[in-house]
Every structure is written in C-alpha cells, then in structure tokens.
Amino acid sequence: MNNQRILAHFHESAEIKIQSATVLAQPIAQAIDMMFAALSNGNKILVCGNGGSAADAQHFAAELVGRFERERFPLPALALTTDTSILTAVANDYSYREIFSKQVQAFGQAGDILLAFSTSGNSGNVIAAIEAALEREMRVVAMTGKGGGAIGKLLTDADVHICVPAERTARIQEVHLVTIHCICDGIDVALFGGDAND
Ligand SMILES: O=C(CO)[C@@H](O)[C@H](O)[C@H](O)[C@H](O)COP(=O)(O)O
Numbered sequence: 001m002n003n004q005r006i007l008a009h010f011h012e013s014a015e016i017k018i019q020s021a022t023v024l025a026q027p028i029a030q031a032i033d034m035m036f037a038a039l040s041n042g043n044k045i046l047v048c049g050n051g052g053s054a055a056d057a058q059h060f061a062a063e064l065v066g067r068f069e070r071e072r073f074p075l076p077a078l079a080l081t082t083d084t085s086i087l088t089a090v091a092n093d094y095s096y097r098e099i100f101s102k103q104v105q106a107f108g109q110a111g112d113i114l115l116a117f118s119t120s121g122n123s124g125n126v127i128a129a130i131e132a133a134l135e136r137e138m139r140v141v142a143m144t145g146k147g148g149g150a151i152g153k154l155l156t157d158a159d160v161h162i163c164v165p166a167e168r169t170a171r172i173q174e175v176h177l178v179t180i181h182c183i184c185d186g187i188d189v190a191l192f193g194g195d196a197n198d
C-alpha cells in the first residue's frame with residue numbers, strides 16, 4: 001500500500017477540519033446553549049442517524065449518560081438506533097422511513113431536542129424524525145454536509161444547522177465527531193465553568 005494515499009487522507013481531514021472550524025463555531029455554540037438550556041429544564045436529547053452516523057448518535061448518548069472528560073451526574077440522551085426489536089418491527093410492519101420517527105413520537109416531548117445526523121441531509125428516516133420532532137414542538141440540531149440537502153430546507157429559525165462545508169461522506173463524519181466532542185465539552189463547561197481540561 002502506498003503511504004501517499006494514507007497521508008492524503010490525514011491531510012484532507014485536517015484541512016477540512018480547519019476550514020469547518022470558522023464556519024461551524026457559531027452554530028456549534030448555539031447547539032451547546034440550546035442543549036444546556038433544555039437539559040437544565042429537565043428535558044432530554046434524542047439522537048439518530050444511519051450507518052457511521054448511527055455510531056455517532058450512540059457515541060454522543062454514551063458521553064452524556066456516562067461522561068465526557070469530567071466526573072458528573074448522568075445527563076438524559078437516548079440513541080434511537082439501538083433497540084433492534086423496535087427497529088426491525090417498525091421497518092418490517094411500517095417502513096424503514098419510520099424507524100426513528102415512531103420513537104420520536106413515543107419518547108419525545110415538547111422542549112426535548114432531536115440531534116439528527118445525516119451527511120447528505122437526505123436520509124428519509126432522519127427527515128421523518130425531524131418532521132415528527134417539529135410536530136411535537138421539539139427543537140432540532142441537525143449535523144449535515146453536502147449543502148444540507150432536504151434537511152437544510154426543513155429546519156426552522158428555532159433550530160440549529162451544523163452543515164460541514166465538504167462533499168465527501170468520510171470527511172463530513174470526521175468533522176461531526178469533533179463537533180460531538182465540542183458539544184460535550186461545552187455542556188461540561190456550562191455546568192461547571194472553567195477550562196475544559198481542569
Ligand atoms: O460510514 C459510512 C460511510 O463513511 C456509511 O456507513 C454511511 O454512514 C451510510 O452510507 C449512511 O447510510 C449514509 O447516510 P447519510 O449520512 O447520507 O444520512
């Protein structure tokens with residue numbers, strides 16, 4: 001294997017992260033403020049996405065329920081990607097499009113937040129989840145790329161759109177991951193103040 005190909009991945013990933021930092025700092029800060037306010041008010045965060053983004057959803061929920069870098073009480077976040085009985089029953093009996101939206105209807109309450117991942121912004125089940133969340137007066141934080149797709153058009157001014165300025169799915173996912181860690185850190189700082197590495 002040619003090392004140049006490997007080096008190119010690292011360089012492209014680093015360059016897109018640097019470019020994204022400038023564009024995304026403001027919406028990421030808005031997402032932190034919105035999530036902290038919701039959690040402080042006793043609300044919860046539901047999280048969804050497909051494939052690598054399903055892993056991102058679970059990663060985020062694990063860091064809220066468990067911990068990020070600081071010792072703290074568990075925070076309520078639920079990945080909608082994990083219950084195979086619900087996922088298979090809904091996909092089998094209704095449609096794959098409804099695997100997340102049915103869970104949003106079951107668990108979501110006004111004031112809760114849906115954190116929705118889709119690198120294309122066009123996954124039907126993520127779109128349906130956002131529609132269900134908006135119907136329930138939840139607010140949405142959407143992490144997308146490739147211009148935001150249909151999801152970008154669906155969001156309201158009350159929602160937050162973190163749209164990575166890139167076209168390649170892998171690179172977009174890599175920026176989503178650092179964004180997840182920014183949000184976890186921001187919530188910890190909002191809770192406890194001070195430097196994230198204290
Ligand atoms: O991780 C990857 C590609 O890097 C894949 O598993 C990827 O997440 C899947 O193709 C998803 O179905 C893509 O969905 P989306 O990001 O466009 O909503």
Ligand SMILES: [Zn+2]
Binds near residue numbers: 052170173
């Ligand atoms: Zn991937």
